[in-house]
Amino acid sequence: MTNVLVCVKRVPDPTGEVVLTADGLRVDGRFAGYTTSAHEEAAVALAVQVAEPSGGTVTVLSVGSEDSLEQVRAGIAVGATDGVLVEADADLLGPADVAEAVAQAVGARADAGTTYDLVLLGNDAADTGDFQVGVRLAYLLDRPVVAGVQTVAVEGDVATLHAEGPEGTEVYEVALPAVATVLEGGVAPKYPSVMGRMRAKKAEVERMTWSGTPGGSGREALSVPEAPPSQVTVLGEGPTAAPALVAVLRELKVVHA
Amino acid sequence: MSVVVLVEVEEGRASLVSRETLAFARSLGAGDLHAVVVGAAPEAVLADCREAGVAVLHEASDPALERYAAAAWAAVVEAAGRAARADLVVAPGTGRGNEVLAHVAARRGLRMAANVVAVESLSPLVVQRQVVGGAALERATVPSRVRLLSMAGHAVDPTPADTPGEARVQPLAVALDAKDLRAQVVRVERRERGDSSGLAAAKVVVGAGRGAGGPDGFAAVDALAQRLGGAVGVSRVVTSLGWRPHHEQVGQTGSRIAPDLYLACGISGSIQHWAGCASSRTIIAVNTDADAPMVTKADYAVIGDMHEVLPAVLEELG
Ligand SMILES: Cc1cc2nc3c(=O)[nH]c(=O)nc-3n(C[C@H](O)[C@H](O)[C@H](O)COP(=O)(O)OP(=O)(O)OC[C@H]3O[C@@H](n4cnc5c(N)ncnc54)[C@H](O)[C@@H]3O)c2cc1C
Numbered sequence: 001m002t003n004v005l006v007c008v009k010r011v012p013d014p015t016g017e018v019v020l021t022a023d024g025l026r027v028d029g030r031f032a033g034y035t036t037s038a039h040e041e042a043a044v045a046l047a048v049q050v051a052e053p054s055g056g057t058v059t060v061l062s063v064g065s066e067d068s069l070e071q072v073r074a075g076i077a078v079g080a081t082d083g084v085l086v087e088a089d090a091d092l093l094g095p096a097d098v099a100e101a102v103a104q105a106v107g108a109r110a111d112a113g114t115t116y117d118l119v120l121l122g123n124d125a126a127d128t129g130d131f132q133v134g135v136r137l138a139y140l141l142d143r144p145v146v147a148g149v150q151t152v153a154v155e156g157d158v159a160t161l162h163a164e165g166p167e168g169t170e171v172y173e174v175a176l177p178a179v180a181t182v183l184e185g186g187v188a189p190k191y192p193s194v195m196g197r198m199r200a201k202k203a204e205v206e207r208m209t210w211s212g213t214p215g216g217s218g219r220e221a222l223s224v225p226e227a228p229p230s231q232v233t234v235l236g237e238g239p240t241a242a243p244a245l246v247a248v249l250r251e252l253k254v255v256h257a
Numbered sequence: 258m259s260v261v262v263l264v265e266v267e268e269g270r271a272s273l274v275s276r277e278t279l280a281f282a283r284s285l286g287a288g289d290l291h292a293v294v295v296g297a298a299p300e301a302v303l304a305d306c307r308e309a310g311v312a313v314l315h316e317a318s319d320p321a322l323e324r325y326a327a328a329a330w331a332a333v334v335e336a337a338g339r340a341a342r343a344d345l346v347v348a349p350g351t352g353r354g355n356e357v358l359a360h361v362a363a364r365r366g367l368r369m370a371a372n373v374v375a376v377e378s379l380s381p382l383v384v385q386r387q388v389v390g391g392a393a394l395e396r397a398t399v400p401s402r403v404r405l406l407s408m409a410g411h412a413v414d415p416t417p418a419d420t421p422g423e424a425r426v427q428p429l430a431v432a433l434d435a436k437d438l439r440a441q442v443v444r445v446e447r448r449e450r451g452d453s454s455g456l457a458a459a460k461v462v463v464g465a466g467r468g469a470g471g472p473d474g475f476a477a478v479d480a481l482a483q484r485l486g487g488a489v490g491v492s493r494v495v496t497s498l499g500w501r502p503h504h505e506q507v508g509q510t511g512s513r514i515a516p517d518l519y520l521a522c523g524i525s526g527s528i529q530h531w532a533g534c535a536s537s538r539t540i541i542a543v544n545t546d547a548d549a550p551m552v553t554k555a556d557y558a559v560i561g562d563m564h565e566v567l568p569a570v571l572e573e574l575g
Contacts, residue, residue: 012389014389014390014392014509014528014529015527015528015529018389018392018393018528020393027389027393038510039510094368095369096368099363123352124355124371126389126390126509127388127389128388128395129371129372129387129388129389129390130369130371131355131356131358131359131369131371131372131407132355132358132359132362132363132369132371134359135327135356135359135360135362135363136359136362136363138363139360139363139364144436144439144440145327145440146327146440147327147352147355147356147359148352148356150503163352164352164503164504165325165353165442165445166265166267166272166353167445167447168445168446168447169445169446170325170442170444170445171442171443171444171445171446172440172441172442172443173443174439174440175439178440183352183510184503184510185496185503185504185506185510186503188497188499217397218368218370218397218398218399218400219395219396219397220383220396220397220398221395221396222388222393222394222395222396223393223394223396224392224393224394225393225394227554230553230554231556232542232552232553232554232555232556232557232558233556233557233558234547234557234558234559234560235541235557235558235559236559236560237559237560237561238559238560238561238562238565238566239561239565239566239568239569240569241559241560241561241566242566242569242570242572242573243573244559245541245557245559245566245570245573246570246573246574248541248557249485249518249574252517252518252539254460254461254485254486254487254517254518255485255574256485256486
């Protein structure tokens with residue numbers, strides 16, 4: 001039986017246009033909407049894949065405001081067993097703070113009788129891109145950690161994880177309990193069924209609060225670089241533009257022989 | 258004050274992003290420039306370091322380091338930092354660079370700023386870094402004594418130093434703990450050659466997006482990439498639909514490319530895709546929609562159906 005904890009973050013939809021709040025400190029998601037980071041959607045799918053066959057559980061945890069319940073429930077809707085919301089103003093927290101808050105929740109759950117064999121997180125969040133919460137968490141929990149994994153399989157007390165490296169797929173075998181950060185690409189994200197949505201609506205989500213003092217992220221301001229004016233030279237329309245395109249290729253010296 | 262740069266070795270050379278990171282670290286004018294490599298540095302890496310103005314190259318050749326383990330690499334970076342009395346440690350903003358630096362940060366209780374594109378001030382350290390997949394910039398202070406930062410790929414050119422460095426090789430003794438090796442690569446399933454493993458380093462990339470229409474819509478894309486001696490790159494829609502493998506994906510959650518030419522066919526050019534291809538020297542877009550962001554951001558464009566344009570281009574090339 002493998003119990004998995006998956007950490008997800010509520011982020012402004014990164015496919016929309018980036019609009020900043022009036023104080024210039026946050027991305028305003030009120031227009032584009034909010035979502036779960038893509039890597040974390042993959043992490044939820046992997047967690048369900050790992051836990052289900054062994055009769056284990058999947059807990060989805062988010063550190064954030066009441067609104068983050070939407071992301072926790074989205075995880076439950078695609079197969080997670082239960083949820084935890086660590087209530088905090090996520091904008092005041094830096095990556096070290098989030099790692100501490102998650103570690104505290106893992107400890108609290110262990111005291112209450114649920115231990116996690118595997119904790120999965122996104123490799124980096126779609127909004128802040130800090131690349132460090134998972135690794136910091138592993139040190140706080142004193143567990144091995146593998147970053148950037150795309151598949152996970154558990155047999156007995158060992159997890160086999162695959163990650164893309166510079167020369168090919170790198171395979172790790174680590175003793176459980178362990179931590180891994182997930183990159184999308186190895187598993188298709190799951191879509192909720194009507195039943196799943198109903199279950200998520202009713203599911204219990206445990207609330208916790210983090211008792212630490214936030215160190216913050218050091219953010220002072222955000223800016224959106226202005227798009228430079230279009231300088232495009234249109235070479236033509238349809239296949240008749242082929243000679244002009246090839247002339248450019250030759251000019252760029254990318255055509256050999 | 259001195260700076261240590263983690264140098265990643267790729268095909269016997271300092272990787273492109275490592276050379277960019279060296280140039281960036283040197284431009285800070287912070288003092289002595291040190292580099293650290295894991296494993297014996299090949300001659301070409303030494304030459305790259307000399308050209309970049311490196312004074313000392315710390316080399317950690319412990320056999321236990323043969324297979325990658327992020328925590329062990331972090332121990333190496335820490336040892337190099339101590340040897341160089343560094344107050345700034347910089348890594349390439351690659352998966353590996355960010356992972357190793359995160360370990361150093363966690364082990365030493367330090368802050369780390371990822372994907373930095375510019376340093377505004379060294380004391381206190383104030384950086385500009387890419388967030389939201391490159392769609393926004395964050396100005397942030399990094400208030401640690403030893404500062405850790407990773408450098409976003411292709412934010413600077415890998416220019417050589419005015420005066421080459423000595424790149425004196427200094428063997429680095431690293432005391433590894435059993436814990437440093439508990440998450441270590443047990444084997445590598447090597448990619449077949451020519452399957453776009455060289456995407457990040459390719460001089461020409463021919464890209465295709467949803468406009469390809471399906472897994473069978475890539476014949477002309479493959480043929481053109483081959484004709485130009487380049488690699489195939491795709492958008493995320495293409496990989497999520499399972500038309501092509503994920504390692505061909507260009508963008509925020511795929512590879513970052515910096516070819517001389519990126520020929521983007523049937524790709525709209527969303528911010529997340531743009532984050533991975535913005536450093537291409539020349540961009541040509543082939544798209545049915547003259548207003549697609551890829552077209553308006555490109556240097557050249559052909560407005561039309563890629564399934565008609567690409568075969569005509571192949572024919573013209575002969
Ligand atoms: C967190 C996150 C991370 C992401 N990371 C990435 C990433 O790494 N890489 C990435 O690419 N995307 C990424 N995306 C997705 C991104 O937002 C876009 O959805 C995606 O890039 C769109 O792919 P596309 O351009 O192929 O498809 P579309 O946006 O559907 O565009 C298709 C284009 O093809 C044109 N077209 C259609 N038919 C033809 C034809 N026959 N000939 C010529 N042109 C034609 C259309 O005019 C249109 O411009 C990410 C999204 C999120 C939320």
